[in-house]
Amino acid sequence: MAEIGSFALLLALALSVYSFLAGIIALAFQNQVSQNQVSQNQVSQKVARQAVQPGSHPARRAGFAASSHENSLAALLRQGSERIGETARRAGIATFAAVVLAAVILVVCAFRDDFSIAYILHHSNRDLPGPYKFAVLWSGQEGSLLFWSLLLAAYGFVLRLRYKTDPRLFAYASVVLAGVQIFFLSLLNFAAHPFAIVQGTIPADGNGLNPLLQYPEMVIHPPMLYLGYVGFTVPFAFALGALIMKYPGEKWIHITRRWTMVTWAFLTCGVFLGAHWAYSVLGWGGYWGWDPVENASLMPWLTGTAFLHSVMMQEKRGMLKMWNMWLVFATFWLAILGTFLTRSGIISSVHAFAQSSIGDWFAWFLGITLAVFVFFFFKNKSHLVSEHKLESLVSRESSFLFNNLLFVLLCFTVLWGTWFPKISELVQGNKVTVGAPFYNRVAIPVALLLLILTAIGPLLAWRKTSIESLKRNFLWPVIGAIAIAVVLMITPQSWGSAFGLKPWRDISYFYSLMAIALAVLVTLTVASEFYRGGRVISKHTGQGMFASMVQLTHRNTRRYGGYIVHFGVVVVIIGFAGAAFNQDKEQEMGYGDKMTIGSYTLVCRSYTQDDNPNYGSEWAVVDVYKGGKKIDTMTPVREFYKASRQASTKPDIRSTFKEDLYLVYEGQNEKGQPVIKAHLNALVTWIWMGVWIILGGTVLALVPNAPAPVRIPAPARLERAHAAPVTTGD
């Protein structure tokens, strides 16, 4: 089996190299033929005119014949290059089949406990449950690189199948994808081979999977994250292709819009699944620790989000073309940089990835991609000139611009903080690590400013917005947000986590109050957008308001799906704001011992141990009382995995809308009694709810628009605009 897997990888590399080289040759020929044809057409038209004149010289007639012969030669060359281009496309598709085969073989080997393969030996064991054996594919260095390559090949497969949308642009994008694929397949074949064979005696059992990864979410978190990371290669490939071929117009953005949104949704899902996994498994009571690996996933998400916004300016107004080119490149580059960070061991992280020499490969690849992009950018940047200028600071364009600057500022902060240990080591000779306070100092104000823009942006008009318009659109949402802020300040804290927020007492209270007030502002502006739009439809169709709002959404899914995404972000931010009210307590708990945290009383009913073939465990049984009434029983656990000889803590979490009661089995004291750590985390459920809303909004934004049935007369000044339908736009 391993031999076939190795051959499949080698074949995939050969096919990728062919797809890349043949693609370049075909495009170079086609360009040459097109250029020749343009100049030849001019010449032949002139020659033809002279040759067909009565009594023309025989030499002129011979010239006409020669010119016709050259034309047919050019046609032949063109046909040849097109056929080479088609073989390049097919080689890209065949690469997918070869990589799928290699991945399937690796998974089958994991299920067959084939410990003759070093990767299976190091990341699996006989008693590992089935779903985790499947997850072995992405649990270690070599397998996850194979998985990356598989996803890239899958994206490439879909792209190459859909080439009829715009064959030439897709051919360029296909060549770029093949170039990236060559890198990953070279890594797999020459630096991190997943089918490497164990030398000497083959052990009877494997070393097992890292216990932290033996959690249901870990079966879906890495695929989601990788789908996001890898997916950004597609918009990058189209962008670079469009730049190289000087693609006229913005249609490439229209083509890649869905790719970008789907990829963004996967990355969002991956980032938050990672946060949820950290919250549910690592047992430190939080969901985000600004760890380099977390940062690595956040950076491309930030630039990708900026790109999703600024790209609308290019589509609508032909602006920010250079900026968008850099943003899409930065997103792709940061995704690769993140992988470099986690694989090279250059920066230490709580995430246990193998340190290896593949860091050098990534460094080279990053350097080459940067050089290629910069070369083509400066070569063809005259093609990226904006068609319009910013007319006013108070306009939709400027809100997108500020939004982008804030996202990039935040990304740069995260990048700086992540690399700071390395930079300080190079400058001072010792590693200085920056923690959460550094990131929070920038991230919280930037997030609040972004919330303001989220509220303002959709209500601003393209080009310019007058004071009258601002008053008309913002008066009621602002009054609503201020009213809520006042209520939150003057109410007693005993009402709940978000009440009694006195901003002068603590900066975290100030931030929480601002976050909640701005969240209300965004919610009201989003609601007003739905209401105003629904009212127009209702007036024209006579439908009820709800039906009108549904129709409105269906007629511009991208815009109104986007508003739902904004609402989801608001819900997430409210969840983040709850961190200001978190509490924790630690206590040794014997039989019947009590601990009080917030409004809960915890009583240790018992503690015990268990054993199964995969791991042994010890846990406490804790009864939870509220207002003197028993409401739940919780069982925080500590597990010891036999094959890997590693321990893992699995907290027990009781979630409500208001707060999470989070119990961790920290260990045992000298008397053998459990040490329990209790956290009371406010509003955490809102974060996970918000993510579902974000994903729902994104899915809605991907639904094609319904046609607009209502029509109104438009000015006679524009031909074909006599019956401009009432529709809704971005």
Place this chain on the structure above:
Amino acid sequence: MIWLICCGMLAVASLFYVFYLPGKLFLGPEKTRAGYLRERKDAVYENLRDLNFEYKAGKVPDVDYRSLKSSLQDEAATILGEIARLEAKAAAAPRRAQE
């Protein structure tokens, strides 16, 4: 030995798929300046429709609406003018060749 046969079959199948090209290839239309202008025209019309809708929704005051509409109409007129020039030139080219 079996794995050698499997690998050989895999290689042959790949080569056959890549290099056996029956039938005519799909090439699609060539992208031209006129095509690009038509896309721009669609974008400007879309912007006009958005403006109309926002005006009807009560988001844009009368003065803003008139000024924004006028500038969008000017932009559309410029694009339409260039499209018309290009189409006239394209129509004239074969006639000239015949003459």
